[in-house]
Amino acid sequence: MPAPTQFLSYIDSHADAFIQRLADAVAIPSISGDASHRKDVFAMADWLNSQLTQLGVTTQLVDLGRHTMDGEDLPLPPAILGRIGNDKEKKTVLIYGHFDVQPANKSDGWDTEPFKLMINKETGQLIGRGSSDDKGPILGWLNVLQYHHENKLPLPVNIVFCFEGMEESGSEGLDELVVRESKKGGFFDGVDCVCISDNYWLNTRTPALTYGLRGLSYYKVTVSGPGRDLHSGVFGRTVHEPMTDLINILSTLVSSQGDILIKGVDEMVPRADEEEKAIYAGLNYNISDIEEAAGASIALSDDKVSVLMGRMREPSLSIHGIEGAFSAAGAKTVIPAKVSGKFSIRLVPPQTPDAVDPLVIEHLNNAFAKLGSKNILSVENLHGGKPWMADHRHWNFEAAKKATKAVYGQDPDLTREGGSIPVTLTFAESLGVNVLLLPMGRGDDGAHSTNEKLDRSNFIEGSKLLGTYLYELAAISK
Numbered sequence: 001m002p003a004p005t006q007f008l009s010y011i012d013s014h015a016d017a018f019i020q021r022l023a024d025a026v027a028i029p030s031i032s033g034d035a036s037h038r039k040d041v042f043a044m045a046d047w048l049n050s051q052l053t054q055l056g057v058t059t060q061l062v063d064l065g066r067h068t069m070d071g072e073d074l075p076l077p078p079a080i081l082g083r084i085g086n087d088k089e090k091k092t093v094l095i096y097g098h099f100d101v102q103p104a105n106k107s108d109g110w111d112t113e114p115f116k117l118m119i120n121k122e123t124g125q126l127i128g129r130g131s132s133d134d135k136g137p138i139l140g141w142l143n144v145l146q147y148h149h150e151n152k153l154p155l156p157v158n159i160v161f162c163f164e165g166m167e168e169s170g171s172e173g174l175d176e177l178v179v180r181e182s183k184k185g186g187f188f189d190g191v192d193c194v195c196i197s198d199n200y201w202l203n204t205r206t207p208a209l210t211y212g213l214r215g216l217s218y219y220k221v222t223v224s225g226p227g228r229d230l231h232s233g234v235f236g237r238t239v240h241e242p243m244t245d246l247i248n249i250l251s252t253l254v255s256s257q258g259d260i261l262i263k264g265v266d267e268m269v270p271r272a273d274e275e276e277k278a279i280y281a282g283l284n285y286n287i288s289d290i291e292e293a294a295g296a297s298i299a300l301s302d303d304k305v306s307v308l309m310g311r312m313r314e315p316s317l318s319i320h321g322i323e324g325a326f327s328a329a330g331a332k333t334v335i336p337a338k339v340s341g342k343f344s345i346r347l348v349p350p351q352t353p354d355a356v357d358p359l360v361i362e363h364l365n366n367a368f369a370k371l372g373s374k375n376i377l378s379v380e381n382l383h384g385g386k387p388w389m390a391d392h393r394h395w396n397f398e399a400a401k402k403a404t405k406a407v408y409g410q411d412p413d414l415t416r417e418g419g420s421i422p423v424t425l426t427f428a429e430s431l432g433v434n435v436l437l438l439p440m441g442r443g444d445d446g447a448h449s450t451n452e453k454l455d456r457s458n459f460i461e462g463s464k465l466l467g468t469y470l471y472e473l474a475a476i477s478k
């Protein structure tokens with residue numbers, strides 16, 4: 001059942017209003033990882049809830065309790081559960097998305113204010129934090145709802161929504177909710193399949209369907225010693241310096257070629273055979289795709305298969321930052337008293353945080369012991385999630401393939417995503433149904449980076465894709 005042509009033309013003719021709604025969403029700086037913005041994540045939940053109810057969705061805000069972040073006790077933002085349609089003859093799809101975003105400051109190197117959507121009329125880019133990750137895709141679903149609501153038309157399937165405001169900070173509290181509501185009589189009982197639009201095409205040309213995500217284990221390693229920050233002229237070469245110890249430890253984690261140096265971590269993953277390598281070789285991808293998205297010619301290899309495997313089916317270790325270090329302008333001659341290095345490992349099957357964490361902790365303790373330092377080391381695991389893989393031959397994927405062909409006139413790439421969406425595996429396991437990732441944005445959108453953007457055409461055609469997928473879902477046999 002193709003989507004009605006009126007739906008497609010409605011999306012085109014309302015494009016400017018949809019972009020204005022995206023600007024309204026981007027203007028709320030719903031940064032989950034920054035305690036000072038917690039009220040904005042709540043404001044974003046209210047904004048989204050009000051949009052959903054105006055479009056005919058029955059919603060409830062679920063209190064997820066409290067948590068501690070950076071030593072501060074904070075209320076968790078609510079999850080929004082919604083339902084539209086309850087026709088026993090129709091399939092029921094669960095749609096997940098997140099309304100929180102990564103931090104962003106103009107001073108990070110943005111060309112424009114990150115929370116003011118910049119519409120570049122020449123390039124068609126909609127630039128702003130969350131435009132691609134994940135406010136644009138969430139609003140894509142709202143655009144689909146709006147057509148049906150305004151025209152008093154029933155949706156082709158029943159929809160259950162689950163939106164959260166903590167995805168960028170480990171999805172705290174959500175797993176318990178999903179497990180509880182997936183039980184008989186729960187809010188998600190009766191769901192036939194799940195669709196998540198929260199990742200990106202591999203390149204800038206080819207739409208994609210995604211059947212895998214890497215997991216994540218995020219660590220904070222702290223070295224402390226002096227009772228306060230010290231003058232390097234007075235104390236240099238007289239005391240053990242926390243920053244020196246930390247840099248030494250961090251330098252033992254990963255090679256410049258990307259190999260993880262923690263014994264047993266890379267070794268857990270089986271090598272790809274020739275058949276698997278052929279899948280990567282067949283993808284529409286060039287080294288220039290990653291180099292253009294990264295903004296420099298810095299790929300780890302000239303071999304496309306090796307680069308794709310690095311992103312999709314191998315673990316990676318990235319060092320993200322150092323808290324407590326001197327980082328301002330100028331040349332302060334300080335010895336910081338306490339510094340915390342932050343790094344994470346992206347995990348692939350069969351790795352799990354439970355299997356990898358002990359290896360990481362042992363490695364850090366050994367590396368620190370070798371320094372012979374009198375400082376103190378402590379290690380925390382901030383959050384984690386398991387990797388996920390789905391069967392891409394399932395009817396849920398078939399419906400999305402048909403929708404992609406109808407909207408974009410081409411077959412989608414079948415990809416595994418390098419990023420993580422921790423709740424994906426929880427949906428798959430607790431509901432026992434297929435989960436599809438249906439990305440809206442392109443590989444060069446710069447999610448988590450400066451100048452994050454969503455191309456206007458991806459927002460508009462992507463909204464058509466989400467709606468068309470629902471029609472194909474209704475038509476396909478289970």
Ligand SMILES: C[C@H](N)C(=O)N[C@@H](Cc1c[nH]cn1)C(=O)O
Nearest residue numbers: 133167168169170198199419420
């Ligand atoms: C792929 C998704 N859009 C995303 O960006 N996920 C984040 C999840 C996360 C976990 N800790 C912090 N953020 C990611 O992959 O980094």
Ligand SMILES: [Zn+2]
Nearest residue numbers: 133168447448
């Ligand atoms: Zn993200």
Ligand SMILES: [Zn+2]
Nearest residue numbers: 098133134198
């Ligand atoms: Zn996201």
